[in-house]
Amino acid sequence: QRQAALPDQIAAAEALAAREQADAVVWFSHGRCGHRADATETDALIVQIAQPKTRSVLVRAVGRLSCDRSTAGGRAAEDSAAFEAAAIVVRAALVAVAAGGAIGVVTPAPAPAPAAPSGPRPAVTVGWLWTLDGLTPHGQQGLQALLGFGGDRFALEMGLLATVPAQVTDDFATVSLSRAGLTMGGAVRQPLGDHFVVGGAVHAGAVVQMRTTTPRMAGVSADPASRLASVVVSPEGRFGVIIPGVRGLTIGVALAADYIPHIPVLGYTRDLMTVDQRRPWVVQPRASLNIQLSLP
Numbered sequence: 001q002r003q004a005a006l007p008d009q010i011a012a013a014e015a016l017a018a019r020e021q022a023d024a025v026v027w028f029s030h031g032r033c034g035h036r037a038d039a040t041e042t043d044a045l046i047v048q049i050a051q052p053k054t055r056s057v058l059v060r061a062v063g064r065l066s067c068d069r070s071t072a073g074g075r076a077a078e079d080s081a082a083f084e085a086a087a088i089v090v091r092a093a094l095v096a097v098a099a100g101g102a103i104g105v106v107t108p109a110p111a112p113a114p115a116a117p118s119g120p121r122p123a124v125t126v127g128w129l130w131t132l133d134g135l136t137p138h139g140q141q142g143l144q145a146l147l148g149f150g151g152d153r154f155a156l157e158m159g160l161l162a163t164v165p166a167q168v169t170d171d172f173a174t175v176s177l178s179r180a181g182l183t184m185g186g187a188v189r190q191p192l193g194d195h196f197v198v199g200g201a202v203h204a205g206a207v208v209q210m211r212t213t214t215p216r217m218a219g220v221s222a223d224p225a226s227r228l229a230s231v232v233v234s235p236e237g238r239f240g241v242i243i244p245g246v247r248g249l250t251i252g253v254a255l256a257a258d259y260i261p262h263i264p265v266l267g268y269t270r271d272l273m274t275v276d277q278r279r280p281w282v283v284q285p286r287a288s289l290n291i292q293l294s295l296p
Contacts, residue, residue, distance in 0.1 A: 006048075010057055013050040024097045025050045026090055030065055045082045049093045054102045058093055062086045123148040123248075127290025129161060131258065134281035135266070136166035136177060144288060148187065159183040159203055165212070168266070168278075173222060174214045175266055177280070181207035181232055189238070197250060199238040207232040209264055209280075220268075230262035240292065248294030256286040 013025040029046040044061040051057070063082025093103050125146035132139040142163030148155040161183075165176040183205030191197050208229050213222035240252030259282065266278045 006059070009048065010050055013048075013057075014052045017050070017052040023051065023053065024094060024103075025052070026094075028086065045086060047086050047089045049090065049103060051097055051103055056102050058089075058103045060089055062089055120149055120151050121295055123150075123155065123292055123294040125290050125292040127254075127288045129163070129286055129288040131163065131284050131286040132281070133166075133177065133284050135168050135278060137168075138166070140164070140166045140178065142178075144290070146290075146292075150187070153188060153190070155187045155189075157185055157187050157201060157203065159185070159205070165210075169216070172215070172217050172220045172268065174216060176212045176214075177209070177264075179207050179209045181205060183232065183234060185234075187238075189240075191242075195242050195244075197238075197240045197242060197252075199240075201236045201238065203232075203234045203236070205232055206230070207258075207260060209260075211264055211266075226264070228262065228264045230260050233259045234286070248296070250292045250294075252290055252292060254288045254290065256288070258284045258286055260284065 009027070009029075013027065016022070017025050026047070026049050029048060030044075045063050045065050047058070047060050047062055049058040062085035063079075065079050065082055096103050123146075125144075125148070127144055128141065129144045130139055130141050140163040142161060144159065144161040146157050146159045148157040150156055159182070160180075162180040163178045165178040168175045168177065183203035185201055185203030185205075187199060187201035189197050189199030206229060208227050210225070210227050212225040215222050234256050236254050236256035238252055238254045240250040243249040243251060260280075261282060263280050263282060
Protein backbone atom coordinates (compact mmCIF):
# COMPACT_ATOMS: atom_id res chain seq x y z
CA GLN A 1 0.00 0.00 0.00
CA ARG A 2 1.53 3.26 -1.07
CA GLN A 3 2.03 5.90 1.59
CA ALA A 4 0.51 9.37 1.11
CA ALA A 5 2.84 12.21 0.18
CA LEU A 6 4.17 14.33 3.05
CA PRO A 7 2.16 17.50 2.15
CA ASP A 8 -1.02 15.40 2.20
CA GLN A 9 -0.05 13.92 5.57
CA ILE A 10 0.57 17.41 6.98
CA ALA A 11 -2.78 18.65 5.67
CA ALA A 12 -4.55 15.67 7.27
CA ALA A 13 -2.74 16.33 10.56
CA GLU A 14 -3.78 20.01 10.54
CA ALA A 15 -7.38 19.02 9.89
CA LEU A 16 -7.26 16.52 12.76
CA ALA A 17 -5.73 19.14 15.10
CA ALA A 18 -8.45 21.65 14.21
CA ARG A 19 -11.18 19.08 14.79
CA GLU A 20 -9.77 17.88 18.13
CA GLN A 21 -8.39 21.32 19.19
CA ALA A 22 -4.95 19.73 19.62
CA ASP A 23 -1.64 21.59 19.90
CA ALA A 24 0.31 18.87 18.10
CA VAL A 25 -0.27 15.73 16.06
CA VAL A 26 2.18 12.78 16.08
CA TRP A 27 2.32 10.00 13.51
CA PHE A 28 4.85 7.46 12.28
CA SER A 29 5.90 6.27 8.83
CA HIS A 30 7.24 2.83 7.97
CA GLY A 31 6.24 3.04 4.39
CA ARG A 32 8.34 0.62 2.41
CA CYS A 33 7.26 -2.45 4.41
CA GLY A 34 3.99 -3.30 2.72
CA HIS A 35 2.02 -6.49 2.49
CA ARG A 36 4.40 -7.86 -0.12
CA ALA A 37 7.65 -6.96 1.66
CA ASP A 38 10.25 -9.69 2.14
CA ALA A 39 11.02 -10.66 5.74
CA THR A 40 14.68 -9.81 5.20
CA GLU A 41 13.96 -6.17 4.25
CA THR A 42 14.33 -3.24 6.63
CA ASP A 43 12.99 0.27 6.49
CA ALA A 44 13.47 3.50 8.48
CA LEU A 45 11.01 4.38 11.23
CA ILE A 46 10.18 8.05 10.72
CA VAL A 47 8.63 10.23 13.44
CA GLN A 48 6.54 13.13 12.22
CA ILE A 49 5.12 15.81 14.55
CA ALA A 50 3.03 18.70 13.26
CA GLN A 51 2.36 21.91 15.19
CA PRO A 52 -0.53 23.62 13.38
CA LYS A 53 -0.35 26.82 15.45
CA THR A 54 3.08 27.69 14.01
CA ARG A 55 2.60 25.74 10.76
CA SER A 56 5.78 23.78 11.61
CA VAL A 57 6.55 20.09 11.22
CA LEU A 58 9.34 17.89 12.61
CA VAL A 59 10.38 14.88 10.51
CA ARG A 60 13.08 12.58 11.89
CA ALA A 61 14.28 9.05 11.09
CA VAL A 62 15.04 7.28 14.39
CA GLY A 63 16.17 3.78 13.34
CA ARG A 64 15.43 0.86 11.11
CA LEU A 65 12.72 -1.72 11.56
CA SER A 66 12.47 -5.19 10.17
CA CYS A 67 9.73 -5.98 7.73
CA ASP A 68 9.39 -9.41 9.38
CA ARG A 69 6.00 -9.44 11.07
CA SER A 70 6.53 -12.74 12.90
CA THR A 71 7.51 -12.92 16.54
CA ALA A 72 10.51 -15.03 15.63
CA GLY A 73 12.24 -12.21 13.80
CA GLY A 74 15.87 -11.81 14.64
CA ARG A 75 15.81 -8.04 14.71
CA ALA A 76 13.79 -7.53 17.90
CA ALA A 77 16.62 -5.70 19.67
CA GLU A 78 17.12 -3.34 16.76
CA ASP A 79 13.39 -2.70 16.54
CA SER A 80 13.20 -2.03 20.27
CA ALA A 81 16.00 0.55 20.02
CA ALA A 82 14.18 2.31 17.19
CA PHE A 83 10.97 2.48 19.22
CA GLU A 84 12.86 3.87 22.22
CA ALA A 85 14.51 6.54 20.06
CA ALA A 86 11.10 7.46 18.66
CA ALA A 87 9.69 7.84 22.17
CA ILE A 88 12.56 10.15 23.15
CA VAL A 89 12.00 12.38 20.07
CA VAL A 90 8.24 12.56 20.69
CA ARG A 91 8.69 13.38 24.38
CA ALA A 92 11.20 16.18 23.71
CA ALA A 93 9.00 17.68 21.01
CA LEU A 94 5.84 17.62 23.12
CA VAL A 95 7.67 19.21 26.06
CA ALA A 96 8.78 22.03 23.73
CA VAL A 97 5.23 22.49 22.43
CA ALA A 98 3.80 22.55 25.97
CA ALA A 99 6.36 25.24 26.91
CA GLY A 100 5.17 27.44 24.04
CA GLY A 101 8.11 26.77 21.74
CA ALA A 102 8.18 25.85 18.07
CA ILE A 103 9.45 22.62 16.60
CA GLY A 104 10.75 21.53 13.25
CA VAL A 105 10.58 23.55 10.07
CA VAL A 106 7.83 26.05 9.23
CA THR A 107 5.85 24.94 6.21
CA PRO A 108 4.86 27.65 3.73
CA ALA A 109 1.27 28.77 3.88
CA PRO A 110 -0.80 27.78 0.87
CA ALA A 111 -0.84 30.46 -1.79
CA PRO A 112 -4.11 32.39 -1.80
CA ALA A 113 -6.33 31.74 -4.74
CA PRO A 114 -6.24 34.58 -7.27
CA ALA A 115 -9.11 36.95 -6.77
CA ALA A 116 -11.80 36.51 -9.33
CA PRO A 117 -12.58 39.68 -11.27
CA SER A 118 -15.68 41.29 -9.86
CA GLY A 119 -18.69 41.68 -12.09
CA PRO A 120 -20.48 44.90 -12.99
CA ARG A 121 -21.93 46.75 -10.02
CA PRO A 122 -23.46 50.17 -9.35
CA ALA A 123 -21.54 53.08 -7.85
CA VAL A 124 -22.77 56.38 -6.43
CA THR A 125 -20.68 59.57 -6.34
CA VAL A 126 -21.66 62.85 -4.67
CA GLY A 127 -19.58 65.96 -4.28
CA TRP A 128 -19.11 69.71 -4.27
CA LEU A 129 -18.08 71.49 -7.47
CA TRP A 130 -16.55 74.83 -8.34
CA THR A 131 -16.48 76.21 -11.87
CA LEU A 132 -14.99 79.35 -13.40
CA ASP A 133 -17.34 80.99 -15.90
CA GLY A 134 -15.30 84.10 -16.74
CA LEU A 135 -17.91 86.53 -15.36
CA THR A 136 -18.66 85.92 -11.70
CA PRO A 137 -15.79 87.06 -9.45
CA HIS A 138 -15.38 83.75 -7.63
CA GLY A 139 -16.99 81.35 -10.07
CA GLN A 140 -20.04 79.20 -9.45
CA GLN A 141 -20.31 76.54 -6.76
CA GLY A 142 -22.79 73.72 -6.43
CA LEU A 143 -23.50 70.01 -6.10
CA GLN A 144 -22.98 67.12 -8.44
CA ALA A 145 -24.00 63.47 -8.39
CA LEU A 146 -22.98 60.53 -10.55
CA LEU A 147 -24.65 57.15 -10.89
CA GLY A 148 -22.38 54.59 -12.52
CA PHE A 149 -22.55 50.94 -13.49
CA GLY A 150 -19.51 48.90 -14.46
CA GLY A 151 -16.55 46.79 -13.39
CA ASP A 152 -13.18 47.51 -11.85
CA ARG A 153 -11.85 49.33 -14.94
CA PHE A 154 -14.71 50.64 -17.09
CA ALA A 155 -18.13 52.07 -16.30
CA LEU A 156 -21.07 53.92 -17.79
CA GLU A 157 -22.22 57.01 -15.89
CA MET A 158 -25.10 59.46 -15.67
CA GLY A 159 -24.35 62.82 -14.09
CA LEU A 160 -26.39 65.61 -12.54
CA LEU A 161 -25.11 69.01 -11.46
CA ALA A 162 -26.60 72.26 -10.21
CA THR A 163 -24.94 75.47 -9.07
CA VAL A 164 -26.17 78.07 -6.63
CA PRO A 165 -26.70 81.56 -8.13
CA ALA A 166 -23.52 83.65 -8.40
CA GLN A 167 -23.74 87.38 -8.87
CA VAL A 168 -22.17 89.83 -11.32
CA THR A 169 -22.59 93.42 -10.13
CA ASP A 170 -21.83 96.78 -11.75
CA ASP A 171 -23.15 100.32 -11.35
CA PHE A 172 -26.41 99.58 -13.16
CA ALA A 173 -27.60 96.12 -12.17
CA THR A 174 -26.89 92.82 -10.42
CA VAL A 175 -27.11 89.71 -12.58
CA SER A 176 -27.39 86.25 -10.97
CA LEU A 177 -26.16 83.28 -12.98
CA SER A 178 -26.59 79.57 -12.29
CA ARG A 179 -26.87 76.38 -14.27
CA ALA A 180 -28.14 72.81 -14.11
CA GLY A 181 -27.11 69.92 -16.32
CA LEU A 182 -27.73 66.29 -17.16
CA THR A 183 -25.01 64.26 -18.88
CA MET A 184 -24.10 60.69 -19.76
CA GLY A 185 -20.73 59.20 -20.57
CA GLY A 186 -18.05 56.61 -19.96
CA ALA A 187 -15.31 56.39 -17.35
CA VAL A 188 -12.09 54.43 -16.91
CA ARG A 189 -10.06 53.90 -13.72
CA GLN A 190 -6.68 52.36 -12.92
CA PRO A 191 -5.65 51.37 -9.36
CA LEU A 192 -2.20 52.48 -8.19
CA GLY A 193 -1.41 49.83 -5.59
CA ASP A 194 -3.85 49.30 -2.75
CA HIS A 195 -4.43 52.92 -1.76
CA PHE A 196 -4.80 55.14 -4.83
CA VAL A 197 -6.68 55.20 -8.11
CA VAL A 198 -6.52 57.43 -11.19
CA GLY A 199 -8.97 57.68 -14.02
CA GLY A 200 -10.83 59.80 -16.48
CA ALA A 201 -14.23 60.29 -18.06
CA VAL A 202 -15.94 61.99 -20.99
CA HIS A 203 -19.54 63.13 -20.62
CA ALA A 204 -21.96 64.81 -23.00
CA GLY A 205 -25.46 66.12 -22.43
CA ALA A 206 -27.51 69.28 -21.94
CA VAL A 207 -27.16 72.25 -19.63
CA VAL A 208 -29.66 74.99 -18.78
CA GLN A 209 -28.18 78.39 -17.90
CA MET A 210 -30.41 80.59 -15.74
CA ARG A 211 -30.25 84.39 -15.39
CA THR A 212 -32.07 86.94 -13.26
CA THR A 213 -31.41 90.70 -13.26
CA THR A 214 -32.01 93.26 -10.51
CA PRO A 215 -31.65 97.01 -11.40
CA ARG A 216 -29.47 99.13 -9.10
CA MET A 217 -30.09 102.56 -10.64
CA ALA A 218 -33.17 104.57 -11.45
CA GLY A 219 -34.05 104.48 -15.10
CA VAL A 220 -32.66 100.97 -15.60
CA SER A 221 -35.21 98.30 -16.43
CA ALA A 222 -34.41 94.62 -16.27
CA ASP A 223 -35.34 91.95 -18.77
CA PRO A 224 -37.40 89.06 -17.37
CA ALA A 225 -35.54 86.09 -15.98
CA SER A 226 -34.39 83.74 -18.73
CA ARG A 227 -33.21 80.17 -19.30
CA LEU A 228 -30.86 79.27 -22.10
CA ALA A 229 -30.22 75.62 -23.05
CA SER A 230 -27.07 74.31 -24.66
CA VAL A 231 -25.26 71.08 -25.29
CA VAL A 232 -22.22 70.44 -23.10
CA VAL A 233 -19.18 68.18 -23.53
CA SER A 234 -16.98 67.55 -20.51
CA PRO A 235 -13.65 65.66 -20.46
CA GLU A 236 -12.48 64.99 -16.91
CA GLY A 237 -9.44 63.65 -15.03
CA ARG A 238 -9.75 61.97 -11.62
CA PHE A 239 -7.60 60.99 -8.66
CA GLY A 240 -8.85 59.08 -5.62
CA VAL A 241 -7.74 57.70 -2.28
CA ILE A 242 -9.15 54.29 -1.34
CA ILE A 243 -10.35 54.33 2.27
CA PRO A 244 -9.14 51.22 4.13
CA GLY A 245 -11.65 49.30 6.18
CA VAL A 246 -14.68 50.41 4.16
CA ARG A 247 -15.22 48.31 1.07
CA GLY A 248 -15.74 50.33 -2.10
CA LEU A 249 -15.29 53.79 -0.51
CA THR A 250 -13.08 56.34 -2.31
CA ILE A 251 -12.51 60.05 -1.66
CA GLY A 252 -11.38 61.87 -4.78
CA VAL A 253 -10.82 65.08 -6.67
CA ALA A 254 -11.58 65.77 -10.31
CA LEU A 255 -10.57 68.43 -12.84
CA ALA A 256 -12.74 69.00 -15.90
CA ALA A 257 -13.44 71.42 -18.72
CA ASP A 258 -17.06 72.09 -19.75
CA TYR A 259 -17.47 73.07 -23.39
CA ILE A 260 -20.74 75.06 -23.71
CA PRO A 261 -21.09 76.53 -27.20
CA HIS A 262 -24.40 78.34 -26.62
CA ILE A 263 -23.94 80.86 -23.81
CA PRO A 264 -25.92 83.94 -22.66
CA VAL A 265 -24.85 87.47 -23.59
CA LEU A 266 -25.18 90.17 -20.95
CA GLY A 267 -25.55 93.84 -21.89
CA TYR A 268 -27.69 96.94 -21.86
CA THR A 269 -29.95 98.33 -24.53
CA ARG A 270 -29.74 102.08 -25.10
CA ASP A 271 -31.39 103.84 -28.03
CA LEU A 272 -32.18 100.43 -29.57
CA MET A 273 -28.50 99.45 -29.41
CA THR A 274 -26.93 96.81 -27.17
CA VAL A 275 -23.87 98.13 -25.37
CA ASP A 276 -21.37 96.80 -22.82
CA GLN A 277 -21.71 93.21 -23.94
CA ARG A 278 -20.26 90.50 -21.72
CA ARG A 279 -20.53 86.74 -21.90
CA PRO A 280 -19.25 83.71 -19.99
CA TRP A 281 -16.42 81.60 -21.33
CA VAL A 282 -17.27 78.93 -23.88
CA VAL A 283 -14.86 76.53 -22.11
CA GLN A 284 -15.30 76.67 -18.34
CA PRO A 285 -12.82 74.91 -16.00
CA ARG A 286 -14.39 72.88 -13.21
CA ALA A 287 -13.01 71.21 -10.07
CA SER A 288 -14.78 68.94 -7.62
CA LEU A 289 -14.26 67.10 -4.35
CA ASN A 290 -16.33 63.96 -4.07
CA ILE A 291 -17.04 60.69 -2.27
CA GLN A 292 -17.68 57.50 -4.25
CA LEU A 293 -19.24 54.32 -2.92
CA SER A 294 -19.25 51.15 -5.01
CA LEU A 295 -22.18 49.01 -3.99
CA PRO A 296 -21.81 45.22 -3.57
